[in-house]
Amino acid sequence: MQNVINALRVLEEVADRQPVGVGELSRALGLPKSTVQRSLRTLHEAEWIRPAAGEVTRWQVTTKALHVGRRAELGLRDVALPLMEELRQRTGETIHLMVPEGDAVVLIERLETDKPLRIVLPLGIRLPLHASANGKAVLAFRDELPVELPSYTGTTITGRDALAAELAAVRARGYADNRGEWRSDIAAVAAAVMGPGGPVASLSVSTPASRMPDELRPEYGKLVTEAARKLASAL
Amino acid sequence: MQNVINALRVLEEVADRQPVGVGELSRALGLPKSTVQRSLRTLHEAEWIRPAAGEVTRWQVTTKALHVGRRAELGLRDVALPLMEELRQRTGETIHLMVPEGDAVVLIERLETDKPLRIVLPLGIRLPLHASANGKAVLAFRDELPVELPSYTGTTITGRDALAAELAAVRARGYADNRGEWRSDIAAVAAAVMGPGGPVASLSVSTPASRMPDELRPEYGKLVTEAARKLASAL
């Protein structure tokens, strides 16, 4: 089913570059223009994409994917939400639920703080394993480190030895933290939710850097660790 | 590209029925088992689905669709978010941003109240045009009514004449409301965001029925109408 693979790759590429036309997609994917064109027509027929406003030759995704995607990890979310509520009540800050997927963690649910200055990440966003609290919480219970350790800010941990030491500290402490390692103004603490074969998710408290001084971290850390433990046993 | 159409139908059906196996899908879609099986394999290869926990023969969707879907209506969301923030500050209630898609409105962004009793609808959910505040706000500026008007609760408007009268009132008032017409314990007021060729979105304030007495509706109504107008002119 090569054409299905192609069509799905085209769909993902449209999502990344929208609004976008045949030529650019063809170059980006290394596929012949005719193939891309056929995929676009088919995706349009299936109503997964539509022409961008005004133009007829550039495409954007519809809400079809959102509709399918909201079913992802449905069970996990249902169980996690009450615990996330409680965590938000106790901290007053934004709570994230993420799952590991390949070389990243994916945000699948969030509850926001009511403070005016806040972190707003879109559902579905992928964060790097080595440069996010949730990622490090998961990574601490994996055997292998990511192949690449790209740097995002001045505090991103890019050395393999340094990362290994950090992960050992995470295991000792029970929770992971993030000191502006992905975005310099975002801080977080996170704890992994353990399943039978390793971490299946992770919970975090995310705040602007200004609202998470060092002395607050152990407190938040204890709360997320506790919530993650409850979630694990509820599954 | 019949097989792409098939594969996408299979994907949607998996999302609806997960965790689900070949046989059930084959029957639900009216496709031969072999065809469904091939689609499943391909979708798995492309990492849009994965075997359900434990079992090898039942499938569920991954977060891939979520990742693609979050790009839907990206521009609209970016512009709308600050206005939604303001609306939430002023009302203290949950704010929804929806877009019309076919015979429904689709939730593409939400900001939640911090009150413990609250409405939580998943992103991507589709609500009926004739039985939701957002739907009626949109419908008021369309030429045709939906073909079917199914009833959800005791207050759902199911008569075509009654609906037409209600929509006339919406146009006169500037905003639509919902008095438990989809779920009996949910109330809302909504206003359409007008584009050049008709409504392109709508904003709503949604609360538990107990928190929206009649005397509050004009106030909320005025706020959403104002926000929708600002959003329309910002686009």
Added chain:
DNA sequence: TCCTCTGTGCCGTGTCACGGCACACTGTGC
């Protein structure tokens, strides 16, 4: 043991996806 469900594997037929290429159109530089 038989029957009825699962899900998987095989294979002959012929459809239709592939991808090269030509073409229409638009905007830019000279």
Added chain:
DNA sequence: GCACAGTGTGCCGTGACACGGCACAGAGGA
């Protein structure tokens, strides 16, 4: 005005591979 470098669209011969019927293996249940 002309050439040229971009768009996106359309056509078509070749042959790969999707289709779908069917057989089969395994798991319950009666």
